[in-house]
Amino acid sequence: MSFAYADAEPLLALDDLHVSYGNIAAVKGLTLRVMPGEIVTLIGSNGAGKSTTLRTISGLQRPRRGTITFQGKRIDGLPTHEIVRLGIAQAPEGRRIFPRMSVRENLELGAFLRQDQDGLAADQDYVLTLFPRLNERLEQKAGTMSGGEQQMLAVARALMARPTLLLLDEPSMGLAPVLVELIFDTISRIREQGTTVLLVEQNALAALGVADRAYVLESGHLKLEGRAASLASDPEIAKAYLGG
Incomplete structure (x- = not known):
């Protein structure tokens, strides 16, 4: 199955991407497009290469072959901090917050590379509006939440980088159903505010419910x-990934 992109320029383009861990091939010739303003999801079973794809976009893993282009600029081979500076931020699998730091300090670290200090307060207000519970816990150690x-x-820490493209890796993992619904509602709100989203998610039904387009990896x-x-x-798809 293919998708017509018309004449629009993609925000993110992966072309014939190959990624390996030693001799183990994790991603094999992946080509995908993310258009400005979209929510695009990658779904598939464990080991399908979804998280590896995000890690490679972020510069945490190097491709063996292929290209990654963001806003018309090749970024494969760039260090992670340069990729963040260009406008890509990731909320990683497993959260990876700094547990001994406060919520406020975690948010400040998300904006570490920003030069526009005047915008930080407004962006903190924005993420606290998205996640009011964090506003109640600003001085609490993150690991106690x-x-x-x-x-x-x-997610809020990643947004503090003011990304053009937000990468979300398994945001619903381990959460109660009511919180899963909250997270996916928030993903829609983030897109409404102008941030493009590339989402990796085991909960394929929820991911397909919020996304514009999807890629299935196997x-x-x-x-x-x-x-x-x-x-x-x-x-x-229902039989393989949705429990149908």
């Missing part, structure tokens, strides 16, 4: 791509 609150903090290969709503109604 619940898993759901830590996930909110991981053992490092691209198996399907298309409109999220169409894939959600595909019997093969």
